[in-house]
Amino acid sequence: MNKDEELSAIFNRVTERHQLIKEMELKKYRFMSENTFLEVHCIDFIEKYPDSNVTKLADALRVTRGAISKTTKKLLEDGAIDKYQKTGNKKEIYFKLTDIGRRIYGEHEKMHQARVVQDQIFFQNLNEIEKDHLIKSLSKIYHEIAVELKNLGLENYI
Known part of the structure; x- marks a missing residue:
């Protein structure tokens, strides 16, 4: 096996096994079985960036505005976000988290912190x-x- 073949093999083994570990970890978090990846990342963005709207979410998450509209509609139905308008601007609709959304955000943050701790094991040597x-x-x-x-x-x- 030449160096390129060896690098390809080890790179694939590492990425596949790391993905397997991540998938197993996700099962520990209820919010990941109840929400899609896009829903969770919309919640994350809305929490971190006040006055989030469809355009800002679409640009930040690199998806279409239609995908964000569909996702925010579901999050509104689930009670994870509320929509609001600013005084003097009845055209734009903005989003903010509800208590349910903040719970999901908190769980998502805990998951990321746990992943950092888990990954430290791989780099400790x-x-x-x-x-x-x-x-x-x-x-x-x-x-x-x-x-x-x-x-x-x-x-x-x-």
Whole structure:
């Protein structure tokens, strides 16, 4: 096996196994079985950026406004968000979290923090120089993946 084949094999094994671990972890969180990925990330964005609207959400999450409209309609029906308008601007509709939305946001944050702790286990045997090299190498790989995604018309996944 040459170096490129060896790199491809280990890269695929690492990414596939890491994804498997992430999928198993998601089962621990009720909000992930009750909400879609897009719903959770809409909630996250609305919490972090006041006066979120369909356009801001679509741009930030790199999906169509139609997808956001459908998602926010479901979140409104589920009671996770409320809509409002600003005084003097009856055209724009903005979103804010309800108590249900804040609970989902909190669980999502806990999940991310748990993932950071879990991932630290994978890097504990690396020294700082090795971590720096890994960061640089993975950043270069990610750049090439982003180029390929763009070539495939999948900019939303970059």
